[in-house]
Amino acid sequence: MTIQEYIKVNAELVENELRNALPAGWDVPGPLRDSMQYSLMAGGKRLRPILVLAAAEALGGKKEAAMPVACAIEMIHTYSLIHDDLPAMDNDDYRRGKPTNHKVFGEAMAILAGDALLTHAFYAIVQSSRRFGVPAERALAIVEELSAYAGARGMVGGQAADMLGEQGLTKLEELEYIHTHKTSDLIVFSLRSGGWIAGGNEAQLKALETFGQGIGLAFQIQDDILDLTGDETKLGKPLRSDEKQQKVTYPYFIGLEASRAKVEELTNGAKAAIAGSGFPNAERLIQLADFLMKRDH
């Protein structure tokens, strides 16, 4: 299977699970359920859940046991997109060519759908740990890490810095804070949680973390590059949207060529962290790092 096929197959597995993420028997107000489901099923790369699965596989773990955590992370990612798109935040009307959640369901329901998805992610983790016999101590560590990486010090902190930065970033370090927390943190957690599920030891989890930091920052710089040089049709959005939103980017600080070199350097560093750790089955992670570096959307 090529890495493209691997991504496609796993993304479909994830989508099948996400379709039933909210049990049909639950007494949830219809529009809230629809709003949650709308954004969960609105497409996307499913990169984070695929990283969870690949990390578990890299350590010889079972994909089935990692799937519920993979879905939980996609719920967190989805909630963050719903809230980021709100008028008070980035004020986006479209995402991946579809109207954003609040354009369809209204702002109140969009805020609540985000809140509910965030909350539900923790439920999904506990449920799955029971179903697959993950030891309670390990499941608790996953809950702890998720709340750290997704919270004030992590993803939410990154988004807050991004909002505050609209008044003008002046240093590359400020942009790196945003990129690291807004994007990398959840990618790092995806890899670590896959490692946890597969019973990885401290050194293996640390290698997955280093890998995640590398591809996470590379991913975001690549986003900045594509916003300048990409193909609008493939990206599904107009070029130079960062500029229009007065968002400074990596190329703004160090130029396009140096940014490209940085993506390659980060990717190579990430691959080296994994390759040197004696994982039984790291091939897909390595391929994913290369795939992300070369992506055009």
Place this chain on the structure above:
Amino acid sequence: MTIQEYIKVNAELVENELRNALPAGWDVPGPLRDSMQYSLMAGGKRLRPILVLAAAEALGGKKEAAMPVACAIEMIHTYSLIHDDLPAMDNDDYRRGKPTNHKVFGEAMAILAGDALLTHAFYAIVQSSRRFGVPAERALAIVEELSAYAGARGMVGGQAADMLGEQGLTKLEELEYIHTHKTSDLIVFSLRSGGWIAGGNEAQLKALETFGQGIGLAFQIQDDILDLTGDETKLGKPLRSDEKQQKVTYPYFIGLEASRAKVEELTNGAKAAIAGSGFPNAERLIQLADFLMKRDH
């Protein structure tokens, strides 16, 4: 100690803990931290954390071990108030006489502060379980219950139904759905989590749940009654705000006298559930139920 003194003393203990809820060493963007802290420390009855402590004590458990979960629940309650007050929701400029979060920090930061508090609550639970040697299996059950009671089937579902109901409720059952989920669910969880921490068995947790359902619905009906008949100075808000916001209430459906009788009936039922369960130390819970029934703000 009178129940008034008991409430005052415990509310102060809770506030002391909440003041340090976000460790000073954490690298969190300043305005995000300030926004979280502002609403956490904006006063309020601290009813839910006090119920956690009282439930743990009722079973002979230690207050110290229950305190972090008590604070976690206050974080959840606080996040829900921040989001409920947003322009897209209830659009409130003041809460307890102070400007609401978004009036001080802007909408974007208010949304993010709510997200971060919700996320941080789960972190606090895991941390505390470690600190006080709560078995991992039990801590995981608390995480599971919190995500259920606070999520789409619980508190968020209640708030969604409340938003949707602004287009006109026609049945008492619809209002009971809102009251139960928007208000009771977190009160029920407060009691159950106190019971969990103290090592309560199934029957004891069930008794705490029944107690919580009774006082939770009574609390909300009492709110509806006070909005019609209370003292504006004590309430800290103008009377008849439900009417002005076109919110239907319990008295709207069954009248004022029947609503008062319902509060008493629910409170008595709650007390009976506890009294009949042989708790070693249920006195404070019984007193709290009476206190809430007779409150004037």
